[in-house]
Amino acid sequence: MADLGVTIAGVRFKNPIVLGSATPTMNWQCLKKGIAGGAGAGILKSLFGDSGKAGRRYPRPRFKLYDYKNYPGYPRKLPRSFTLHSLEDCSGYGYEAYMEDVNRAKEAVQDNGVVMASLSGATLEEWETMCSMVNETGADWVELNLSCPYAADMGIKMGAGAVDLAPAVTAACARILKKPFSVKISPQAGDPIAIAKKVESAGAHAINLAARLSGIMIDIDTARPVGWGSLGGYGGPYLLGYGLKWVSQAARVLSIPIIAGLGVWEWQDIIRYTMVGAHLVQSATAIMLQGYSVSSKWAEQINTWLDQKGYSSISEIRGIALEHIKTTAEVERCPEGVFARVNEQLCDRCGVCVRSCFYDAIKLTKGGAVVNRDKCDGCGLCAEVCPTGAAVLNG
Numbered sequence: 245m246a247d248l249g250v251t252i253a254g255v256r257f258k259n260p261i262v263l264g265s266a267t268p269t270m271n272w273q274c275l276k277k278g279i280a281g282g283a284g285a286g287i288l289k290s291l292f293g294d295s296g297k298a299g300r301r302y303p304r305p306r307f308k309l310y311d312y313k314n315y316p317g318y319p320r321k322l323p324r325s326f327t328l329h330s331l332e333d334c335s336g337y338g339y340e341a342y343m344e345d346v347n348r349a350k351e352a353v354q355d356n357g358v359v360m361a362s363l364s365g366a367t368l369e370e371w372e373t374m375c376s377m378v379n380e381t382g383a384d385w386v387e388l389n390l391s392c393p394y395a396a397d398m399g400i401k402m403g404a405g406a407v408d409l410a411p412a413v414t415a416a417c418a419r420i421l422k423k424p425f426s427v428k429i430s431p432q433a434g435d436p437i438a439i440a441k442k443v444e445s446a447g448a449h450a451i452n453l454a455a456r457l458s459g460i461m462i463d464i465d466t467a468r469p470v471g472w473g474s475l476g477g478y479g480g481p482y483l484l485g486y487g488l489k490w491v492s493q494a495a496r497v498l499s500i501p502i503i504a505g506l507g508v509w510e511w512q513d514i515i516r517y518t519m520v521g522a523h524l525v526q527s528a529t530a531i532m533l534q535g536y537s538v539s540s541k542w543a544e545q546i547n548t549w550l551d552q553k554g555y556s557s558i559s560e561i562r563g564i565a566l567e568h569i570k571t572t573a574e575v576e577r578c579p580e581g582v583f584a585r586v587n588e589q590l591c592d593r594c595g596v597c598v599r600s601c602f603y604d605a606i607k608l609t610k611g612g613a614v615v616n617r618d619k620c621d622g623c624g625l626c627a628e629v630c631p632t633g634a635a636v637l638n639g
């Protein structure tokens with residue numbers, strides 16, 4: 245059995261799986277269930293400062309799933325690409341009740357899991373008040389959340405709308421906090437990596453990257469926004485590549501650990517984030533749709549994979565993909581001898597490749613699709629769309 249344990253800032257996590265701050269961590273009872281489900285840690289839903297207290301009450305209903313239930317085989321099979329759109333801002337608690345909930349969470353999970361509190365202020369005074377209060381709780385870790393995709397839409401300087409203040413907030417909170425802390429940065433910033441660097445210099449023990457985007461959907465029959473009538477958090481497993489990009493870029497320049505997370509849907513995604521440098525990997529959407537017990541399934545699957553590959557611990561794969569990531573300037577352009585080929589035995593003449601070949605290099609014949617090598621650019625789109633595997637790119 246490989247060692248899945250991770251230690252950062254002196255805190256030991258039994259595995260790298262973190263319940264992201266969201267509905268599944270709305271209170272101590274939920275966090276307890278999440279740790280029992282196999283996660284190494286849980287970030288409680290964020291406490292908003294009083295300026296954002298409107299966010300403590302939620303619209304009903306507040307979740308929309310696009311391209312989810314219509315997936316063939318649902319609910320036995322779940323799609324990999326879909327959108328979760330929601331408006332559920334922060335914890336329903338005020339300051340005192342939140343701190344009490346943090347204490348109860350720690351009492352409930354004891355040493356079986358790491359309890360992480362999450363704070364989000366709109367003024368320095370709010371940040372400072374919350375930091376002083378959280379110091380007196382049993383939280384093992386504190387997260388400063390500057391990532392909420394829609395808090396600023398309330399007309400206050402908060403969440404993603406305040407990410408430019410992250411270095412100043414970090415410095416102010418670092419002076420007060422007596423616990424290790426991470427800073428969660430929205431990727432919806434001009435240069436999130438530059439901000440992450442400044443946050444590191446200001447004293448953060450870890451960075452949490454990357455949060456969801458915000459979005460809106462329009463119902464064309466009513467000409468109104470779908471759901472609650474405003475923008476909301478907009479994300480899903482399709483954003484995995486976006487998160488991997490930010491984490492890989494941050495890992496190159498930061499010395500402090502990264503808590504990664506965006507678009508995690510299966511155990512392989514946790515390995516992917518680790519390979520681009522993450523120490524911990526959080527999940528919200530997958531926990532919401534696959535249930536708490538998916539964490540223990542993931543931990544088992546990661547363990548089996550590490551064993552099969554001959555790794556004795558998760559730390560051995562941390563960052564191993566980084567050296568293979570090129571800049572776009574380094575990518576080889578126009579290599580010679582790359583062409584498509586069609587295996588006539590597999591071709592069912594569906595014509596899908598023909599409509600996607602913009603070089604006019606494929607024709608349908610009675611025997612199947614045929615590639616004209618003089619016209620073929622080797623772009624590879626035909627192989628990507630071919631449903632039977634008949635079209636391949638092999639030069």
Ligand SMILES: Cc1cc2nc3c(=O)[nH]c(=O)nc-3n(C[C@H](O)[C@H](O)[C@H](O)COP(=O)(O)O)c2cc1C
Nearest residue numbers: 264265266267289290334389455506507527528529
């Ligand atoms: C319903 C919902 C509520 C959320 N609430 C919070 C929150 O209170 N604090 C926070 O930092 N992030 C919050 N998030 C963001 C998640 O922690 C996470 O960063 C984001 O969903 C991306 O991860 P995922 O792709 O695994 O869902 C919330 C996400 C969802 C879906």
Ligand code: SF4
Nearest residue numbers: 601620621623624626
């Ligand atoms: S590789 Fe590109 S150019 Fe060549 S046949 Fe396929 S789609 Fe056309």
Ligand code: SF4
Nearest residue numbers: 591592594595597630
């Ligand atoms: S997409 Fe594939 S199966 Fe369909 S015509 Fe082209 S090669 Fe044949």
